[in-house]
Amino acid sequence: DMGGHDTYMHKEISEQPEAVDRVLRGRIDDRFSTVHLGGLNLDAREARGIRRVKILGCGTSYHAGQIGAQMIEELARIPADAEPASEFRYRDPVVDPDTLYVAVSQSGETYDVLAAVQELKRKGARVLGVVNVVGSAIARETDGGVYVHAGPEVCVVSTKCFTNTVVAFGLLALHLGRIRDLSVADGKRIIEGLRKLPAQITEILKTEDEIKALAEQYTDAKSMLFIGRVRGYPVAREASLKLKEVSYIHAEAYPASELKHGPLALIEPAMPTVAIVPDDDLLEKNRAALEEIKARSGKILAVAHQIQEKADHTIVVPKNEDELDPILMGIPLQLFAYHTALALGRDIDKPRNLAKSVTVE
Numbered sequence: 458d459m460g461g462h463d464t465y466m467h468k469e470i471s472e473q474p475e476a477v478d479r480v481l482r483g484r485i486d487d488r489f490s491t492v493h494l495g496g497l498n499l500d501a502r503e504a505r506g507i508r509r510v511k512i513l514g515c516g517t518s519y520h521a522g523q524i525g526a527q528m529i530e531e532l533a534r535i536p537a538d539a540e541p542a543s544e545f546r547y548r549d550p551v552v553d554p555d556t557l558y559v560a561v562s563q564s565g566e567t568y569d570v571l572a573a574v575q576e577l578k579r580k581g582a583r584v585l586g587v588v589n590v591v592g593s594a595i596a597r598e599t600d601g602g603v604y605v606h607a608g609p610e611v612c613v614v615s616t617k618c619f620t621n622t623v624v625a626f627g628l629l630a631l632h633l634g635r636i637r638d639l640s641v642a643d644g645k646r647i648i649e650g651l652r653k654l655p656a657q658i659t660e661i662l663k664t665e666d667e668i669k670a671l672a673e674q675y676t677d678a679k680s681m682l683f684i685g686r687v688r689g690y691p692v693a694r695e696a697s698l699k700l701k702e703v704s705y706i707h708a709e710a711y712p713a714s715e716l717k718h719g720p721l722a723l724i725e726p727a728m729p730t731v732a733i734v735p736d737d738d739l740l741e742k743n744r745a746a747l748e749e750i751k752a753r754s755g756k757i758l759a760v761a762h763q764i765q766e767k768a769d770h771t772i773v774v775p776k777n778e779d780e781l782d783p784i785l786m787g788i789p790l791q792l793f794a795y796h797t798a799l800a801l802g803r804d805i806d807k808p809r810n811l812a813k814s815v816t817v818e
């Protein structure tokens with residue numbers, strides 16, 4: 458049942474305010490400025506002993522894990538990174554007892570992620586899951602974890618589950634942070650930010666007509682570049698994946714800082730750039746990247762907290778706490794991918810050659 462929407466993708470994008478509300482519900486503890494994650498199975502002593510966090514997933518879940526790693530580093534000050542589960546599995550990984558491994562999956566059935574979990578467990582590691590489907594294979598194999606509570610996702614391309622997974626990582630990062638050195642004041646600040654998300658997502662969804670009109674101006678592109686820096690880079694990667702999956706327009710994501718090291722050669726009027734430009738301490742650096750692109754006659758669509766003069770178009774999104782901004786900045790680009798695909802007449806809910814859950818190697 459699409460509930461009045463023409464596609465599941467549109468329905469699922471639209472459901473995000475309620476979905477985010479669900480992942481937060483019952484977990485916030487205002488008294489101690491922290492969150493409780495019932496199924497984590499990680500006591501305070503264990504949480505203090507973690508030296509590294511390694512996040513494993515595929516596709517969109519891997520991108521959510523990249524944002525998660527950034528949040529864990531920022532809020533809990535534990536070195537963290539994300540890696541595609543299959544890459545990890547095939548390189549005979551060194552498994553370290555002081556590393557917390559986190560497997561991320563919407564379906565909970567992705568073979569490469571499941572196989573990585575099994576390999577880690579064979580080697581004696583502690584593995585948590587950040588999973589959407591309750592009781593799925595990865596949820597059962599892991600030692601504990603955080604359910605994402607996005608609700609069923611039918612469209613092959615993931616949207617609401619991506620957003621909820623990133624919020625779930627925000628909760629995990631806050632939880633680990635408060636057990637370690639994150640101050641009460643910072644805990645409060647993040648909690649207030651989390652609480653604002655559903656209303657801010659609603660605000661973004663209200664600009665759909667504007668995003669649709671913009672998307673229709675980019676349908677001629679053969680290829681698009683997506684750029685971002687630090688917090689913005691995984692947002693760019695996910696937005697690039699979304700566009701290519703549903704519209705079949707080639708898209709490539711790069712850290713903005715890498716432009717000079719190669720991709721600037723591609724810039725010309727027929728190669729538009731989508732730039733993630735949060736209003737944080739890297740704003741000036743990002744603006745400089747826009748200038749370099751403009752100087753080479755590149756067309757720019759910015760996703761930012763304020764209008765960017767160097768950009769041809771800016772989608773303005775509401776500001777949250779710096780650490781949580783990536784959650785919001787991806788949402789207009791889901792709509793951008795959707796409306797590009799719609800204008801091109803694509804089979805949005807079932808893109809060619811893709812399956813919802815990849816249970817083979």
Ligand code: F6R
Nearest residue numbers: 516517518562563564567614615
């Ligand atoms: C992209 C997409 C895929 C999945 C990937 C992992 O929109 O849906 O890239 O994210 O196949 O699937 P899960 O999260 O079920 O493990």
